[in-house]
Amino acid sequence: MTTLEKMQADNPWMVVYKTKSGFAGIPKAMIARQKVNEEQVLQIIKLQKKRNSLCVKIEAAMSDPPICDALLEKWTENEYKLQDLWGFDRDSRYHKFWEIPSCQCPKMDNDDAYPTGYYTISGACKLHGRHHMIRVVQTITG
Numbered sequence: 001m002t003t004l005e006k007m008q009a010d011n012p013w014m015v016v017y018k019t020k021s022g023f024a025g026i027p028k029a030m031i032a033r034q035k036v037n038e039e040q041v042l043q044i045i046k047l048q049k050k051r052n053s054l055c056v057k058i059e060a061a062m063s064d065p066p067i068c069d070a071l072l073e074k075w076t077e078n079e080y081k082l083q084d085l086w087g088f089d090r091d092s093r094y095h096k097f098w099e100i101p102s103c104q105c106p107k108m109d110n111d112d113a114y115p116t117g118y119y120t121i122s123g124a125c126k127l128h129g130r131h132h133m134i135r136v137v138q139t140i141t142g
């Protein structure tokens with residue numbers, strides 16, 4: 001039995017797939033509830049892997065704000081595509097941006113606020129803080 005087969009046997013309620021750092025899973029109940037077909041599940045796995053690789057790239061680009069912003073945009077687009085595949089409306093309130101490993105925004109506060117959209121952005125977050133400062137400036141001047 002391969003490690004993947006063992007993971008699948010141990011988690012029968014999940015569709016388990018291999019990632020670069022280990023394994024991840026999609027709950028079968030969610031697949032059934034959203035009436036997602038096999039082809040869509042494969043696409044979802046592909047986009048979830050893309051999310052992980054974007055997070056790694058973001059981490060590597062932290063000292064280069066323009067590249068970081070471009071990657072963050074790709075991350076957001078990827079989240080929208082995932083919502084499409086799951087049959088959900090495109091809604092950025094459901095994007096858990098604080099789960100990007102490089103993000104320093106308060107995770108527990110944002111988990112508590114999910115999915116209201118009233119999230120806390122830390123001015124010290126190198127990913128989102130800069131945008132927050134820009135928004136604040138815009139609010140003051142605009």
Ligand SMILES: [Zn+2]
Nearest residue numbers: 103105125128
């Ligand atoms: Zn952040």
